[in-house]
Amino acid sequence: MLAAVRNNKSAAVLSRAMPFLFSATATATANTHPLFPSPHCQNPSPADRLPLPARRLPRFPAGTPRAPSLPLPPKRGMASLAVSAAAAAAAEVTHLTQREAAEIDEQLMGPLGFSVDQLMELAGLSVAEAVAEVYKLSEHARVLVICGPGNNGGDGLVAARHLHHFGYRPSVCYPKRTPKPLYSGLVTQLESLFIPFISAEDLLSDLSREFDIIVDAMFGFSFHGTPRPPFDDLIQRLVSLSVIENSDKKAAIVSVDIPSGWHVEEGVVDGGGIKPDMLVSLTAPKLCAKKFTGPHHFLGGRFVPPPIINKYGLQLPPYPGTSMCVRIGKAPSVDISSLRENYISPELLESQVKFDPFDQFLQWFDEAVSSGLREPNAMALTTVNKEGKPSSRMVLLKGVDKQGFVWYTNYGSRKAHDLSENPSAALLFYWNEMNRQVRVEGTVEKVPEEESDKYFHSRPRGSQLGAIVSKQSTVITGREVLQQAYKELEQKYSDGSLIPKPEYWGGYRLTPTLFEFWQGQQSRLHDRLQYSQREVDGSTAWHIERLSP
Numbered sequence: 001m002l003a004a005v006r007n008n009k010s011a012a013v014l015s016r017a018m019p020f021l022f023s024a025t026a027t028a029t030a031n032t033h034p035l036f037p038s039p040h041c042q043n044p045s046p047a048d049r050l051p052l053p054a055r056r057l058p059r060f061p062a063g064t065p066r067a068p069s070l071p072l073p074p075k076r077g078m079a080s081l082a083v084s085a086a087a088a089a090a091a092e093v094t095h096l097t098q099r100e101a102a103e104i105d106e107q108l109m110g111p112l113g114f115s116v117d118q119l120m121e122l123a124g125l126s127v128a129e130a131v132a133e134v135y136k137l138s139e140h141a142r143v144l145v146i147c148g149p150g151n152n153g154g155d156g157l158v159a160a161r162h163l164h165h166f167g168y169r170p171s172v173c174y175p176k177r178t179p180k181p182l183y184s185g186l187v188t189q190l191e192s193l194f195i196p197f198i199s200a201e202d203l204l205s206d207l208s209r210e211f212d213i214i215v216d217a218m219f220g221f222s223f224h225g226t227p228r229p230p231f232d233d234l235i236q237r238l239v240s241l242s243v244i245e246n247s248d249k250k251a252a253i254v255s256v257d258i259p260s261g262w263h264v265e266e267g268v269v270d271g272g273g274i275k276p277d278m279l280v281s282l283t284a285p286k287l288c289a290k291k292f293t294g295p296h297h298f299l300g301g302r303f304v305p306p307p308i309i310n311k312y313g314l315q316l317p318p319y320p321g322t323s324m325c326v327r328i329g330k331a332p333s334v335d336i337s338s339l340r341e342n343y344i345s346p347e348l349l350e351s352q353v354k355f356d357p358f359d360q361f362l363q364w365f366d367e368a369v370s371s372g373l374r375e376p377n378a379m380a381l382t383t384v385n386k387e388g389k390p391s392s393r394m395v396l397l398k399g400v401d402k403q404g405f406v407w408y409t410n411y412g413s414r415k416a417h418d419l420s421e422n423p424s425a426a427l428l429f430y431w432n433e434m435n436r437q438v439r440v441e442g443t444v445e446k447v448p449e450e451e452s453d454k455y456f457h458s459r460p461r462g463s464q465l466g467a468i469v470s471k472q473s474t475v476i477t478g479r480e481v482l483q484q485a486y487k488e489l490e491q492k493y494s495d496g497s498l499i500p501k502p503e504y505w506g507g508y509r510l511t512p513t514l515f516e517f518w519q520g521q522q523s524r525l526h527d528r529l530q531y532s533q534r535e536v537d538g539s540t541a542w543h544i545e546r547l548s549p
């Protein structure tokens with residue numbers, strides 16, 4: 001019996017050893033993100049008209065201009081919703097004055113109903129996500145988070161917790177603890193995870209010897225004047241890190257909201273100061289961010305509601321997919337030829353693998369599923385026609401047992417055509433986050449009609465209709481052809497009656513004759529174990545050999 005592929009994400013176990021589960025790399029662009037007001041938000045809501053609470057604003061340097069009364073921004077229509085993520089990110093992003101940042105803070109936590117804990121949690125999560133997006137765990141696990149006395153420090157404490165759960169090994173330096181329940185709670189949470197707290201005096205003078213990343217969460221937008229002890233010394237250590245030339249050996253500095261010690265609006269005044277590699281602006285960048293020249297500028301704080309957007313005329317990039325952070329501006333260009341991963345994985349030894357390659361596959365597959373990988377059942381299928389011309393595409397594995405690997409498709413497709421001429425095919429699974437690849441080769445035949453029928457009717461009705469509509473791999477004049485045909489079918493079966501499986505749709509089963517399990521290892525010394533079939537005493541048995549990487 002065919003075992004249905006287990007792809008239940010709810011069963012996923014977040015493993016400490018497989019910490020890349022919260023990949024911040026999302027691709028879809030949410031055009032309807034609240035940062036771009038939807039048409040019904042273009043008039044100020046009652047919250048927008050609420051007066052500022054009477055709380056005292058932070059002190060400002062002499063001469064700081066009073067907050068101007070901010071006009072509503074020009075109305076934006078639907079056209080602006082269609083702005084692509086890239087274009088929006090490249091366009092001018094709003095930068096806030098110190099006073100605007102403090103006002104927004106007050107509005108969020110006053111009339112707009114947020115609590116400081118909530119915003120801090122979201123801010124810290126976006127910092128951790130941005131770090132994970134840029135700094136791979138395999139090379140940057142050791143993190144020092146330096147926390148200041150205010151909310152910027154609180155963001156750092158939250159980020160440390162999330163980084164720990166992502167698999168990083170954070171330590172925290174928190175020299176001026178704030179005796180408020182919010183902060184002592186955050187400290188207790190970190191202590192319960194056995195995250196070490198290090199005093200400023202106990203830090204080595206060269207921070208790069210012990211840490212790969214330094215998160216600078218000392219001061220945010222309420223900073224004024226010049227840093228007082230012990231932060232003056234801590235900032236100086238980060239300044240001296242910034243001037244080290246050899247960037248391979250230097251710990252990366254990630255500043256939360258503003259680089260600590262910088263003037264909130266003017267940035268580095270005397271040319272000195274921290275030069276962070278990454279800046280994670282929160283809510284919206286502050287004016288000093290215009291002076292940031294490092295390679296990675298991110299925005300975090302995916303919580304800004306339309307009243308704030310409207311009131312301050314904020315232009316902010318939309319957050320992609322479900323991500324809590326978004327890159328501002330262009331990512332540094334990469335030399336593709338230098339892209340190289342130094343894999344760190346458990347060794348794959350002949351003495352430890354299963355005798356039967358199906359069992360070995362199922363073990364790896366289960367591990368891929370429980371590690372929360374996205375679509376671990378996606379596989380590249382390569383077919384070859386009778387002229388020897390190959391073609392590849394991704395398909396989804398829908399079942400695997402000792403009879404073989406099953407997927408479903410349109411029997412009029414190019415792959416089906418190739419397979420009718422040449423039943424040999426290859427499958428390739430690549431689980432990047434686990435440094436694993438599985439190659440499977442064999443011969444293919446159609447699955448029995450009843451099996452295809454059963455699977456067809458287990459699919460969502462929309463997919464059933466889609467399968468009927470698409471005459472796969474044929475040329476069509478436009479998308480509307482599909483949409484029209486789909487609409488007609490939707491109408492036809494609107495009574496919920498059984499949708500018959502078209503005869504041109506069904507499954508294939510590949511019966512393997514060869515497997516290869518690949519585990520990436522350091523310095524290209526990868527493990528490759530190949531299973532091929534041999535005749536032993538008149539019956540077929542699997543034979544395991546190691547191939548040179």
Ligand SMILES: NC(=O)C1=CN([C@@H]2O[C@H](COP(=O)(O)OP(=O)(O)OC[C@H]3O[C@@H](n4cnc5c(N)ncnc54)[C@H](OP(=O)(O)O)[C@@H]3O)[C@@H](O)[C@H]2O)[C@@H](O)CC1
Pocket residue numbers: 058101104105108119120123148149150151152153154155218219220221222223224225226227228231256257258282283301
């Ligand atoms: N929507 C938002 O806005 C959100 C904001 N969030 C975060 O809050 C941050 C702002 O937090 P914040 O207001 O608590 O101020 P912050 O910058 O951490 O520092 C204040 C502390 O530093 C001290 N201090 C000041 N100058 C000093 C000096 N020269 N030398 C020494 N100490 C000095 C000052 O002491 P004081 O001078 O008042 O005695 C006080 O104790 C913001 O940047 C962002 O990270 C997110 O959590 C969520 C969303």
Ligand SMILES: [K+]
Pocket residue numbers: 152216217218219220255256257258259260
């Ligand atoms: K900071």
